[in-house]
Amino acid sequence: MGRLISVIMMLLLVPAAYANDVVVLQYHHVSTDTPAVTSISPEQFAEHLQYLRDNDYQVIAIEQAYQALEQQQPLPAKAVVITFDDGYQNVADNAVPLLQKFNMPYAIFVNPDLLEQHQGFYMGWDTLDRLSQNGATIVNHGQSHAHLIRRQAGETAAQWQARMDEDINGAQASIAKHISGSKAKMFAYPYGEYDTALEQLLEQWGYISFGQQSGVWSQWSDRQAIPRYPASGKYASIDTLKVKLQTHAMPVVAQQPQDPLLSHANARPTIRLRLAKDHQVSQYWLRCYAGSEMLKPEWQDDHSFSVSPSREIPLGRSRINCTAPAPDGGYFWHSVALIRPDTDGSWPD
Template sequence: MRRQKLWKPVALWSLMLGSFCTKADLVVLQYHHISDATPPSTSTSVSLFQAQIELIRDLGIEVVDLPSATETVFSGNPPAGQRIAITFDDAYESVYSEGADILGESSLPYTIFVDTQAVGSHGYMTWDQLRELAERGGVTIANHTAGHGHLARKPDEAKEDWKKRITHSLDYAQATLEKQLGTSAPLFAYPYGEFDQALEAEVAERGWFGFGQQSGAIGPLSGKTRLPRFPMANAYGKLDGLEEKLNSKSFPIDTNKLPDGIITSNPPTLTLPPSDAIQPERLTCFASGMGRIEFDATDKGVSIKAPEPFNSRRFRYNCTHPAEDGSFYWLSQQWLDLSQPED
């Protein structure tokens, strides 16, 4: 049951909220295929992609280079105004044949996260195509592992074996990108959006930013190795509701303090710490496949738990809260059930 109890006086809430709204937030969009003929779950049709880019242009939101924009978020002095970065996972051929031309017409920057082991395979770009794109202005090529494996430590996997496996996947891919393209961007995208705290530590040790597949905007309180992106496949990138995502604000809590998502009980409980910027009666939360769910709010925080267990490997709790400028704070917590089979 939802208990509607304020954590802090409204005056303090308004003061804190205003300070967040003056900061620029970064919304990162995540794509896979740009095609009408590839699997719908990971595809954005060409017409929808064109419409999304047109909407961004009509809204007047700046599309920025991901490496520098991410650095700027954590610089202590981010610029005012909403910003958007565009990313593609896996380096599918359709990004080269369709997406690159659409973005090139407007000279928009973007990032391609590459599974180096798949390059040249059927449906993927070749090294020559990646090299051609890398030479264009505003195109960043970054690490998406060698092999696109599930990197969170498996329940029966020895720590030493896990360490060896992920070290090869991360470092071999980075070395390959540097050898083939002369690039070593400090960016990493987790395959399937799966990570645990140990994997985050490895990403942090390398000085990389880590990007997941949970939705939300990036702000100064975002965890640098668990940065959100909005999936833009057909089912999630529809124009109806897209403007709210493009203008969303990062949730005003330190996401480093949230769990890494590896569940120990099903359904899991997510606890949000008290925040001057959040009023529980204005908070709305959803669970994958279950729609809107209730939560408990006390002076110790908000406790969110789905009403029944999940039967999938990955699922999410999504929460939104109105921001002062008419946009929404957006938080997505991805959960990972390691007892479920890998994709």
Template sequence: MNRKYKKLTLLMVIVLMIGVLSYNFINGRKAKSHSEKTTKQQVSNTKETSTTKNKNETAQNNEKDREFKDGILKYNDKSVPVIMYHSIDYEAGNELRVPKEKFREQMKYLKDNGYTTLTLGELYNFMSNNKPVPEKSVVLTFDDGYKDNYENAYPVLKEFGFKATVFIITNCIDKDKGFLTSAQLKEMQHNGIDIESHTLNHDKLNELPYDKQLETLKGSKEFLEKLLNKKVKYIGYPYGKCNNDTVKAAKDAGYVMAFTTESGWSNKNQGIYTLNRVYISANHDMKEFERRISNLNYNVSTTTSSKKKVKGQ
């Protein structure tokens, strides 16, 4: 009897141990599976965070100003040619549309002759803080934001490693097929082409009261800042038109530098909110292009010297 009891007890102990081991095994696999899933999710989240961080860092690096120390430098008692383009395409009789072949020839000339293309941040620091820039510096700007800026100009700018700025009419984004899309703007901003404001609707600012000027200047700025996740600090006035209210509105909206279409190289004495630019059209051959970017006084015989100083600068 005792022997049977002992065997029965032993059998029960064995069954109990098997049950405990099975339970631990099953739960261990579940815990391991959950742990692996958690680890994978954590790794995935880390990768996503890292990717987002890297994109943001890349965008920030694109906006960082370079320190120019080598070669012949100049300071802000000198001037810089800020080239103004519009469309890079061909249309018979439309001088605003520079054919892409002509545009590439002009960019190749800049590259072959040792020109440095400045960002607007670098130009601002040159003008306002007297940070030196290379003697042969130039700024490339495009007004309005036509889709051919992406299709025709952007590949050439990338080919030569050039910096540039597009002043975009924000209410045309994703609405007018002739203008740049949100996706194109984001790509360009991420790759060294700065996107800045050209107002909401290409407004003639000097014909608007102060409050309407402020509205369009702030509206376009805020739209681009939200779209591109960056600060928008520069404005190209549509038609180059501005008055004293425009300068005040630009300041109040948060811009730090602005451009007209007044012909000539940019100089701090013009006022940081009314800087000149060098217009390049389809009618200009290479000889004229070279003259305009190499000769500070290229426009003396064709423009008056009676430019009215805008107050508040």
């Protein structure tokens, strides 16, 4: 009981001094006749924007967020960035008028090959260029939305790197050619899939990169694995959005394993996280989850803990999420992206 009381007192008395951080929301389709798992209706999207406006959230351009974090300058309180993956035409038809009504900037990650091959389903270059002059940042999602970290049969490391150069830098060149004034070297991983080798290439080429693991973009974020919260499909409800908007970056300064891509045999990976020395994360209230399983953290010292699932993680993409109450009533949040291949090196889409 004494320990519980001391924890409660800490939560009540510690000032809400957090990292300079920003919630990044990820959308795909804004439509009622597209796949539900990646869609939000125009009515729900309007509800999201109205909630942001009514509750004093500051929607800022993705470049503003990057510059503030890179230069260690203050961000607006309750900062939010809005992003769309793939550049579907229904975003231009249904989301853009609402964003313009609310005067909110946004970013669209595009695939040049797809938009040129499937005109009408994706926005064309003329539309994207017009939007870029009216509040949108047009950025890189790869040429064709390929599974980039999956090696082709017999492909050498040098051949894979050349293919990545064509896919990523080729897409960047297309954006620069067609979008007036577009200079941002920002990349979103197709399917949220990345590994250490791909991260290293993107760092070498001067990009910052966005994943699909949940969490808050902050000074502690890996520049090549910036988290975003999905806000479509089962995450489109306003109640889910409220929870995400009230989160803060968990101050993770080291993570093991660093590479999301595991071996098939590593079916119950041990995740080790080290927190900043001045962290406010309660050992008592910290909880981690692998799917529906709650994991018990093992603390090595006041700043380091580990977790390991008792059951095998599934093949393909999965996450281990760790949360703890923050002094302002929200939550600290950190998500670890994992990819477990099958015995032959493949994994489900």
